[in-house]
Amino acid sequence: MTALADDLRRLIPAERVVTDPGVVSAYARDQALWAPYGTAAALVRAGSAEDVRALVEFCAARGVPIVPRGAGTGLSGGANALDGCVLLSLERMDRIVEIDPAERLAVVQPGVVNDDLRAACAGHGLWYPPDPASSPWSTIGGNVATDAGGVCCVKYGVTRDYVLAVEAVVGRGEAVRLGRRTAKGVVGYDLCGLMVGSEGTLGVITEITVRLRGARPPERTVVGGFDGLRAAGEAVSAVTAAGIVPSALELIDRYCLEAVDRWKNMGLSADAEVLLLGRTDTPGETGEAEAEAMAACFKDAGATWSARSTDQAEADALFAARRLAYPALERLGQVLTEDVCVPRALVPEMLARIQRAARAHDTHIANIAHAGDGNLHPLIITRPGDGAARDRAHRAFDQIIDDALALGGTVTGEHGVGLLKRRGLHAELDPAVVALHHAVKNALDPAGIFNPGKVFGDPAA
Amino acid sequence: MTALADDLRRLIPAERVVTDPGVVSAYARDQALWAPYGTAAALVRAGSAEDVRALVEFCAARGVPIVPRGAGTGLSGGANALDGCVLLSLERMDRIVEIDPAERLAVVQPGVVNDDLRAACAGHGLWYPPDPASSPWSTIGGNVATDAGGVCCVKYGVTRDYVLAVEAVVGRGEAVRLGRRTAKGVVGYDLCGLMVGSEGTLGVITEITVRLRGARPPERTVVGGFDGLRAAGEAVSAVTAAGIVPSALELIDRYCLEAVDRWKNMGLSADAEVLLLGRTDTPGETGEAEAEAMAACFKDAGATWSARSTDQAEADALFAARRLAYPALERLGQVLTEDVCVPRALVPEMLARIQRAARAHDTHIANIAHAGDGNLHPLIITRPGDGAARDRAHRAFDQIIDDALALGGTVTGEHGVGLLKRRGLHAELDPAVVALHHAVKNALDPAGIFNPGKVFGDPAA
Secondary structure, X not given: OHHHHHHHHHHOOHHHEEOOHXXXXXXXXXXXXXXXXXXXXXXXXOOOHHHHHHHHHHHHHHOOOEEEEOOOOOOOOOOOOOOOOEEEEOOOOOOEEEEEOOOOEEEEOOOOEHHHHHHHHHOOOEEOOOOOOOOOOOEHHHHHHHOOOOOOHHHHOOHHHHEEEEEEEEOOOEEEEEEOOOOOOOOOOOHHHHHOOOOOOOOEEEEEEEEOEEOOOOOEEEEXXXXXXXXXXXXXXXXXXXXXXXXXXXXXXXXXXXXXXXXXXXXXXXXXXXXXXXXXXXXXXXXXXXXXXHHHHHHHOOOOEEEEEOOHHHHHHHHHHHHHHHHHHHOOOEEEEOOEEOOHHHHHHHHHHHHHHHHHOOOEEEEEEEHHHOEEEEEEEEOOOOHHHHHHHHHHHHHHHHHHHHOOOEOOOOOOOOOOOHHHHXXXXXXXXXXXXXXXXXXXXXXXXXXXXXXXXXXXX | OHHHHHHHHHHOOHXXXXXXXXXXXXXXXXXXXXXXXXXXXXEEEOOOHHHHHHHHHXXXXXXXXXEEEOOOOOOOOOOOOOOOOEEEEXXXXXXXXXXXXXXXXXXXXXXXXXXXXXXXXXOOOEEOOOOOOOOOOOEHHHHHHHOOOXXXXXXHOOHHHHXXXXXXXXXXXXXXXXXXXXXXXXXXXXXXXXXXXXXXXXXXXXXXXXXXXXXXXXOEEXXXXXXXXXXXXXXXXXXXXXXXXXXXXXXXXXXXXXXXXXXXXXXXXXXXXXXXXXXXXXXXXXXXXXHXXXXXXXXXXXXXXXXXXXXXXXXXXXXXXXXXXXXXXXXXXXXXXXXXXXXXXXXXXXXXXXXXXXXXXXOXXXXXEEHHHOEEEEEEEEOOOOHHHHHHHHHHHHHXXXXXXXXXXXXXXXXXXOOOOHHXXXXXXXXXXXXXXXXXXXXXXXXXXEOOOOXXXXXXX
C-alpha cells in the first residue's frame, strides 16, 4: 500500500497522492445505498491530464485498478472503491477552458460542476441543457460517464446529445482525442459516443467539449393534482398522445413534497396525493396553446385540480422541491433509488405495479419521476438498522426491475448500472450482447484496470 | 466462385443468390467517382434477417468478405465490391414494420427508402427528419451505416440522433438487438450508436427503430443573392453569430442552379453567383422575427438582394434544385464530390480556400453546401476521358481536405469515409485513435469479414 503511494509520489506531485485513511475512505463510495465498496490503496486528486496519464501508465504496468470519480453523487455504486484500487478524483480539474459563442460549444475539464457550466454559459446568452437533480453538485465528467439525464431531457435530450468530443486517457496510458468540434462529422467510429455512459470502464476522461443551445426561452407552468399515481400516469400518457412535447413533465408525490417542506420550509402544500408539474417553453401563441392543452390533458385524466401557475416563484419552488426530493428523503431514512424507464404509454401501468410491489413487499415507496420520458424513480424508504425491512426493500427493488423489463422498459434510464443494476443488466441484455460488451472492454482496456467488475461484471462477485 | 454460390443456395432461397455477371457488376459500386472496386463472387438479395444470419455464419466460417449495401447512392465507395466478396443487398427488406404514434417511433427494415418512411410517418402526423439529398432513393439502412445528414440537420440533427435501436447480425452470425424503445436508457455501452456510421464494418443491420418528431411546422423562406462565395459565407457566419438556428441554411451556386434548370426546366434563374436559401420553422411571431433577422444578416454581409419568399412553390423549387444539383452535374461531366465540415465561423475562409484550390489546380469546382452546419460540398467537375484533368481534380480534392483539417474541420461531414476519404481519415485521426479503431474492429469482427479495408484501412491498398 505505502509502497504504491510512494511510487505514485515520484510520478505525480506528492500532495495529490493521499493515503490518510480518513480521507481515502470518504471517497470510497457514492450515494448508492447498500452497494458494496472496498478499501482503496490510495486516492489521487488529479490536477492535470498529465497526472492522469502518468497514473494510468503506472497502474496498467502493475495491474492496479483505477476507479475514476467526480463528485460522488452517483446512485448506482459506479464510483465505489475496489480493494487495492487507486481512487482517481477529477474534482480539482474544474476549469472551464473555453466558451465559444460562434460555434456554440464549451470546453471543460471533467471536474466542472454542472450548474457552474450552466451559469457560465448563461453569461454568453447560451444554455447547457442537461440538468440532473444533482446539478448543484455533480460534475460534467460524472455526467458524461453516466450519460446523465434530468428534467429538461423530455424535450432537449440527455448528456450524450451534447457531447461533441472528449479527451481521455485510455489503454496503457495513451492520451487520445475522440470526436470533433464541428457541427457534423462522421470520420471513423463514434468512439466519443462509446465513452459516454461507459461509467469509467473504458478510460478516464480529462476534457469534454459540449454543444450548447441559445438561451432558454421563458417557460409556462401547469400544475395538476391527482388522487393517485395511476391517474397522474394517465395524464402523462395523454400529454404524449396529444403530441405535446413539454419542456418538463415531472411527477412528485405528497410524501416527497412534505419531506422537502419539512426540511426547507418552502411553504409548499400538495392538496393532492400526486402532483404533475408540466412546462412548455414554446414561444408565443403556440406555447400558450400547448400549456392549455396540457392542462386539458390533466383534467381529462381525472386531475382533482389543474392550474396554470401565474406565480413564477411558486412554480420554481415546486421544481426546486422536485430536485430536492432525494436528499430530503435521505434525512428521514435510508433510500434505495430506482431508475426504471418504460414506454410512455405504459407509465400508468408501471406506476400501478410500483404500488403493488410496495404492498407485496410491505415497504414504503415514494415517487418522483421524469414522467414525460417514462423515467420513474420510485424511492424505497426504510428505517436504518432494520435488517428485515432492508431485505424487503431489496425484493421490491428487484420486483420493480422485473416489472419494467416485462413492459419493454429498461433497468436504468439515467443513473447507470454501476454495481446495483448488474443483475438488471444481465436480465435486460441478451448473453450475445453481453459478450459484445466483454469484447469491447477487453479490446480497449487490455490491462483490465478501468473500474473492473462494474456495469456488466458478475453481480454475485 | 460457382461453388460458393452453390453452397449459398443450400442456405438461402436460390433465387436470392445471383451470379449473373451483368447483374452482379451492376451492384459492384456506389456513386463515388474513381473509387476502386473489385469483382464480387456473388450477390445476395436478402429477404429476411435469417438470410443475413445464414450468410454471415457461412462467410465467417470461410473468411469470405461481405459488403453490405442499400441503394448504392453513397459517395465515398463504402459499398464498393472487394474481389471475391459477397455483395449483400438489403433493398428487398423494405417493410415498415411499425409506426407507434404514442411512443413516437418507427420500426423499419433496412431497405425502406428514406422518403417512403417520411411519407408513412406524415400519415400519422409524425416526422422523420434526416433528409439527405438522396432521400428519394437512399435507404434507411444505408443512412444509418453512414450516419447520413441532410438539409434539416442544422436544426434537427443527423441520422444518429434518431436511431433508438438496431437489430444486427454480428461476429460469426449472432443476431443481436442493440439499443432500446424507451425515451431514455443507459444500460451498458452504446453499441447501437457504435453501429451508426460504422459503414458496414461491424456487422449487418437488419432492423432499425427510429425516433420520430411531431409533424413539421410550416417554414418561412428567405433567399439571398451574392456576388461570390466569400460574401455568402460571411452571411452564414453572421446568421450563426446572431444566435439564429434556421431549419435550413443551404448554399447553391449559379453553375449548379443552371445545371438543374437545363435538366428539369424549372424556370429557375439565379440573378446572382451564389444563392443562400434560409428557412425557419419557428412558429408565430418568433419565427417571423427569425426570418427578418436572417434577411438582415444576408444584407449586412453584402447580399446583392435578399427576399422573403412569399411563393411557396418557388421556394420549394429552389430547395428541389439544391437536392438535384449532384445528379444534374453528373449529366454534364464527371463529378468528384467533397464533404468537408468546418467550424461555422470559418465557412467564409473555407469557401475562399476552395476557390484557391480550383485556381491552383486548374479545375472547375461548383459548390453546394449545408452552409449552416459548415458542411461544404465542393463538386469537382471534369470531362470524361481527360486523364490530366482527372489528376488535377484529385490534387484539388486532397488540397481541400488538407485545408479543412488546417481549419479544425473534418474530412467528412456526412458522406462517410468509404474508400475515398481513407487518406483523410489517417490525416485527421491520431495513430493512437486509429489503433482504437483496429481494436474495436478486431474485437467485434473476429473473422474479419465485414467490409474489410474500408474506412480506416490502408489507403494505398
